[in-house]
Amino acid sequence: MTQIVEIGKSRVLLFSRSGSLLRAPSDANDFISEAWSNEAEVLAIPVERLAPDFLKLSTGIAGEVFQKFVNYGLGCAIVGDITQALEASGALRDFVRETNKGKSIWFVADLAELDVRLGTSPLQSGQG
Numbered sequence: 001m002t003q004i005v006e007i008g009k010s011r012v013l014l015f016s017r018s019g020s021l022l023r024a025p026s027d028a029n030d031f032i033s034e035a036w037s038n039e040a041e042v043l044a045i046p047v048e049r050l051a052p053d054f055l056k057l058s059t060g061i062a063g064e065v066f067q068k069f070v071n072y073g074l075g076c077a078i079v080g081d082i083t084q085a086l087e088a089s090g091a092l093r094d095f096v097r098e099t100n101k102g103k104s105i106w107f108v109a110d111l112a113e114l115d116v117r118l119g120t121s122p123l124q125s126g127q128g
Contacts, residue, residue, distance in 0.1 A: 012041070013035050
């Protein structure tokens with residue numbers, strides 16, 4: 001079940017671990033729609049909601065999805081353990097390191113890490 005929480009100065013939509021997957025850039029529309037209907041500024045998407053190819057950067061899925069979120073003024077945190085994917089891809093390690101330096105797209109291990117990020121660094125839409 002999805003739920004809304006306030007973290008720092010941000011309204012965060014926490015998606016459940018089960019539900020439709022982010023398989024293609026067009027799937028981002030459902031996540032954006034749900035965020036807007038809940039007046040959320042940040043999406044917290046569990047890794048379980050990512051299709052198997054999402055983290056394969058050569059597919060372009062992650063880049064297009066994240067760009068949509070940023071274009072619509074939404075922050076996004078992918079929540080969960082992506083260690084295996086990171087170990088398999090130097091490009092993904094670089095991508096995660098760079099996105100985590102920004103203010104719009106983050107990969108976090110758990111909600112406690114997201115809480116620290118948002119509690120100390122309010123989201124600034126459109127940057128990152």
